[in-house]
Amino acid sequence: MQPFTYTRPTSAAEAVAAHSRAGADARYIAGGTSLYDMMKLDIDRPRHLIDVTSIRGLDRIDTGGDQLRFEALVPMSAVAANPTLQSDYPLLAESLWKAASQQLRNMATVGGNLLQRTRCLYFRNGTGNPSSVGTFPCNKREPGSGCAAIGGIDRGQAVLGTSDACTAVSPGDWPVALVAMDASLELLGPTGSRTLPVADLYRLPGTTPHLEFTLQPGEMIIAIVVPKTRAGRASTYHKIRDRESYAFALASAAVALEMDGDRVGRARIALGGVATRPWRATAAEQSLVGQPLTPETALAAGRAALSGATPGHYNRFKIELGARTVADALLIAAGRNA
Numbered sequence: 001m002q003p004f005t006y007t008r009p010t011s012a013a014e015a016v017a018a019h020s021r022a023g024a025d026a027r028y029i030a031g032g033t034s035l036y037d038m039m040k041l042d043i044d045r046p047r048h049l050i051d052v053t054s055i056r057g058l059d060r061i062d063t064g065g066d067q068l069r070f071e072a073l074v075p076m077s078a079v080a081a082n083p084t085l086q087s088d089y090p091l092l093a094e095s096l097w098k099a100a101s102q103q104l105r106n107m108a109t110v111g112g113n114l115l116q117r118t119r120c121l122y123f124r125n126g127t128g129n130p131s132s133v134g135t136f137p138c139n140k141r142e143p144g145s146g147c148a149a150i151g152g153i154d155r156g157q158a159v160l161g162t163s164d165a166c167t168a169v170s171p172g173d174w175p176v177a178l179v180a181m182d183a184s185l186e187l188l189g190p191t192g193s194r195t196l197p198v199a200d201l202y203r204l205p206g207t208t209p210h211l212e213f214t215l216q217p218g219e220m221i222i223a224i225v226v227p228k229t230r231a232g233r234a235s236t237y238h239k240i241r242d243r244e245s246y247a248f249a250l251a252s253a254a255v256a257l258e259m260d261g262d263r264v265g266r267a268r269i270a271l272g273g274v275a276t277r278p279w280r281a282t283a284a285e286q287s288l289v290g291q292p293l294t295p296e297t298a299l300a301a302g303r304a305a306l307s308g309a310t311p312g313h314y315n316r317f318k319i320e321l322g323a324r325t326v327a328d329a330l331l332i333a334a335g336r337n338a
């Protein structure tokens with residue numbers, strides 16, 4: 001780790017100004033559960049840390065208005081345990097309840113969660129520093145160096161949205177649920193405020209996998225806004241992993257349904273664990289409209305969600321697993337339709 005300065009502003013405007021003054025080597029830090037890892041692994045080398053946790057009035061959940069609003073410093077555990085969300089928007093609460101561990105969820109914030117970096121083994125373990133298992137090329141870490149995951153141990157890698165330069169999975173659970181619900185971000189930057197759909201926060205890797213997010217320099221996440229919909233109740237975040245707790249997704253599906261009688265009026269489906277960014281499955285959604293929801297139609301939608309998948313050596317299983325995860329999620333969500 002290299003030396004860095006540390007400041008603790010007490011307002012968002014002060015934090016943004018401090019970031020502007022410090023320049024490209026500055027980072028906001030919230031719970032620190034992702035950024036400190038990146039620093040210890042020598043992947044990120046900030047010279048200035050701007051700790052946003054002393055900013056007052058950025059830690060509220062508001063479920064009372066026309067939309068749900070989550071301020072950036074809300075701990076993951078607070079959303080997971082919120083009774084209104086558990087009953088009316090279970091996919092949101094479940095996506096955080098099934099993420100990380102209770103200690104991490106108490107520390108980590110819903111804003112920081114959106115910007116965590118990939119768990120790709122070659123990205124995290126390839127720097128050659130003492131906490132690393134060796135030295136591996138990684139286009140995300142060192143642009144132009146190559147990708148050791150392609151042709152390597154690729155069991156955990158993505159099958160959707162990949163490129164010849166990168167197959168790293170987008171790791172977060174919460175972003176998948178937010179993308180399914182058409183959520184957006186309130187941002188504050190050096191030139192003012194703007195709104196950004198969560199789906200547009202994430203770039204595909206293409207030839208520039210080191211560029212992961214579309215935030216402008218110094219932009220801070222202030223809040224996450226989710227439009228209210230009657231699809232909230234008939235929803236779930238279904239996560240399949242190597243062990244039932246404290247593990248990242250091998251495949252996950254965020255699903256919310258509006259039923260017209262016994263037929264699907266509208267379906268929202270997004271996938272995690274299988275793609276390079278939170279993956280909205282619009283063809284699968286369309287395939288269900290007007291259909292009764294049966295194990296057969298659910299599995300057909302799951303297969304549509306994985307269409308175009310390109311597996312490597314060891315991750316072909318994710319295509320079938322992903323399809324069945326979507327199918328199971330649809331049936332769980334339909335079972336919650338009141």
Ligand SMILES: Cc1cc2nc3c(=O)[nH]c(=O)nc-3n(C[C@H](O)[C@H](O)[C@H](O)COP(=O)(O)OP(=O)(O)OC[C@H]3O[C@@H](n4cnc5c(N)ncnc54)[C@H](O)[C@@H]3O)c2cc1C
Pocket residue numbers: 027028029030031032033034035036037052072076098099100101104107108109110111112113114115116171172173174219220221222246247248249
């Ligand atoms: C062992 C382990 C297991 C985990 N398992 C899961 C899991 O199963 N599912 C899952 O989804 N996650 C998992 N995580 C990741 C965890 O959820 C994230 O580390 C956490 O959500 C990050 O939030 P934070 O507040 O600690 O962010 P920080 O580490 O403080 O910051 C992360 C990034 O966001 C930026 N940032 C933070 N806040 C803001 C803001 N308001 N505006 C702009 N930029 C900001 C920082 O500059 C940094 O780049 C796991 C983490 C660990 C260590």
